Amino acid sequence: MTTTTSTSKPGTVDAAAKASIGAAARELHLPTVRTEATRLAEIADRERHTHLGYLAEVLAAEVDDRTERRRTRRINDAKFPRLKRLAEFNIDAVPGIAPATLGHLAAGHYMDAGEPIVLLGDSGTGKSHLLIGLGLAACEQGRRVRYVTTAQLVNELVEAADERVLSRVVARYGRLDLLCLDELGYVQIDPRGAELLFQIITEREERASVAIATNLPFSEWGTVFPDPRLVAAIVDRVTFNAHIIETGTKSYRLRTSKTTTRTKRAT
Template identity: 65%
Template sequence: MTNTSSNNTAPAVREISEQAAQAAVMVAATSLRLPTVREQAVDLARAGAKQRLSHTAFLAEILTAECDERDARQRIRRVNEAKSPRTKRLADFDTTRVADLPPATLAHLAGGAWIDAGEPLVLLGDSGTGKNHLVIALGTAAAEQGRRVRYVTTAALVNELVEAADDKQLSRVVARYARLDLLCLDEVGYVHLDPRGAELLFQIITAREERASIACASNAPFSEWGATFTDPRLAAAVVDRLTFNAHIIQTGTTSYRLAASTRTIDRKEIIPA
């Protein structure tokens, strides 16, 4: 006797009205948390009928729309979570002003392979030379690619760590920073850190060493970092960790902001009132 398996039986499909079908789609999409399916199912079904799509092709269309919209929402969420202080884009950065940053190097950094490899990035240069722009823009690009990113100034991070230590929450905060794919640490060397703050910052750097990337910007050469970290041995250890397998870019001494201001003044002098 032949044993007929229920697995070979086609699933039962019952006939329902168009109105009932639409209502069922709305309920199911809400239950499954598929907002794009809920919003676009009817319109896509009508378009699919006009194009005589197969049921499988229509299913592919609606699921692809849901995935695309979910990816877009995730990119927006990642960018917001990065907490960048302002909007900066790599497309707006003038690489001709930085001899140490040819377009090919910028394209490589924008791709994010260095982040996946856990390599550091150090930007060194005077104020107004584009370090802040690059740190924010690279962080934004990484976030839009789905990576977990956080921008923070050195002073703000140290203050957060001190408060966490006082509240006996330091390990939790260090672990949170360790989970980031990219930590954008701005204004290294701008403020003097007391020994406790310097040691707490060192914990963050050590927790990410050779595992997760740090992109930092400083207006001071490495030889002057001892003034920030007070302890010469600690300063040397920080430099060692941030430069191992690192991308180091000198942004120079010519200020973008000063040049832009000069051009504005020149235009005002040329154009009659």
């Protein structure tokens, strides 16, 4: 009786295994497994991991990479004009804001309850920084976020109405976990635009959060929206169960610059 011995060399077997892993990873849409399998196999061999240990490492790498890709995609989809984190906000420059308040909002529980946030203050007092920081924190928690200025949103809604796709656009904004609406009060809105914006706010009422940054106190919103009844309805919706933060009247950028200068001199 003749015994047949395999003549395959280890290198040949490994090459075939790599090709098989690559093909399977492409079929299953696992790009990190495809690129990291060999490197992690070398580590597993060197550190004498079990087969299950190696498999766990490969899958963990895929999960981590996929999580990071989703985080990056959410941030890109939010369309922030720049990235500003809450941790970078100089709380000492705005003494009227309690650190505990920002910490509470950063946790994101207000979104679970569909509660609004209103940031009130003069130009340059840090409203946009806080608005973007809250939006970025929400993205990193896996939330769907969109940043837009009030003028941009109104223009988008008017164009959608003209093209008869308004319901689709309103529904898209309605699916967001957080709508960050900046610069309310800088541009006067005509009656049609005001009514369209009201649709967005109504779509989200008590269901999904909107965070608004404005340079006007509520009593002056009538200078932005021409219809007094519409103003009252909008204010009612964005202040119900709202977190209202006043950033004051003194320039945040100027105070932050002075604080930084003093710190540099001290060191």
